[in-house]
Amino acid sequence: MEESVSKYASRGVDIKSLKAKVNSSSSVIYFCFIILLKIDRFVWTNGLLEMNETVVIQQRGVRVYDGEDSVFIRRYLVWIQQKFLKCLSQIIFFEEQTAGIGKSAKIVIHLHQALENKEPGPYQHSKYSYIELSFNEHVQIEFYRRLTEEMTQKRWENTPVSQPIPTGPKAGRTCAVGIVGIERKLEEKRKETDKNISEAFEDLSKLMEKAKEMVELSKSIANKIKDKQGDITEDETIRFKSYLLSMGIANPVTRETHGSGTQYHIQLAKQLGDMLQAPLEERGGMMALTEVYCLVNRARGMELLSPEDLVNACKMFGSLKLPLRLRVFDSGVMVVQLQSHSEEEMIASALDNVSDKGSLTAEEFAKLLGLSVLLAKERLLLAEKMGHLCRDDSVESLRFYPNLF
């Protein structure tokens, strides 16, 4: 069927008889022509998808009008994404046209002039430079939306691959009159501004990249200064720090020694100090930071704390002489513990527990003490680090024994 139609087309056969032939086969679903563009710019392809192509949308019952003349060709209109790249370059502008008396709602697509060396299509020539597509009502909206999407996406990628665009968009506007023309001009202007803005921001993004590198560099230098206190003289260090500050990079050294130091954190730390006393006593003097976070936020109800604020506030416990401490274990687990809490006692009692039972896993130990498994494991690991316990790592589990070595 395909070959016969293209044969007819190349001979410039009258469209009506063509229609008859097509209609008879249009009921066959598989047989879908791809209408690429305006009728005299249509090319035949087979219905098979090529490598990069995906079906964007498939519509039934589309009528294609050549200019104003109606060409009652009912086809299955399948937009193929990739091929459309080339075709969309042909589209200058498209718009919706509302239904009038005796006319259905349409989408008008304005196109460039046809190119010389185009492959054969249904029509060889046409006096109009726009086509109209008429759909069933609800699909029109979808189709219009899809077309807009494709147009905005593809327009940028278009240029290297596509066929050479004829000299400027002006070439195609042979019948730009009235409101349509004005609307089109507005659209053009809007697109221009859009393009300019994104170009301008491109430069900005490059600037930001450079700035990021500079920040990294100065951070690394500040770190080196921190490490090798002796190598650089006092003056130079101070000068360097002031440079960093003027660039807007707070010196990491001072940040660490004094904490982030805002009033908010100080107040928050005091509040936490009061609030956490009771829960900590209950839990044996130590709570994981995650537990603290949950507890605090649940108590507050509104005005919740962010994790960073909580950590910063906890870091200030020491400098504010509060009876709590933030402690970080080797494995990275952070806990809040009472200052009165003695680690040696805990370890000694841990050792006793383990010796009693012969050996313990973290889970068993947690159950024994009523602690969370995480904290129990930390305690056992600490005892191991001090040499009181040794470990037995097997397929079953990780057990701790008193260190008999």
Add this chain to the structure above:
Amino acid sequence: MSFEWPWQYNFPPFFTLQPNADTRQKQLAAWCSLVLSYCRHQKLFTLDVLEAQESPVFNNKKIERKLSVEAIQVVFEELRKKGNLEWLDKNKSRCLIMWRRPEEWGKIIYQWVSKNGMVNSVFTLYELSNGDETEKEEFHGLEDWMLLRSLQALQTDGKAEIITMDDGKGVKFF
């Protein structure tokens, strides 16, 4: 006489390489002495790493624990540093175990030689290691390479000289 296993052998943590540095040192020391005494008892002079994994030394079926390959390598490395082990190949799959150092062997052999008044006589290596006369001696059954090394040690001391004969090597004691 069956081998007496040390107390650590039945202590499960013994089969896990300890992360604590001090504990690990003690653990490795215990392993080294266990390996050496086992080899001495069994008169083993070479070990193959893969086979070793299954041998009772590293695999205690009673408590269902065995030493992992990485840990075995660590133990062997420790032995090598002490001078009791030598790798036979680059891939570290076979090794020589010297639960007694060549110098010590040399001394024992020389003692036996002088005790029996055989100084100034010549022996073949085979005679020394497998001869009837040496049957009751400790160095009976000593493997050739070890015997050679111990004799070389004696040679450097000036107490022996290794002679190459038609069908092998021999040694003369002074």
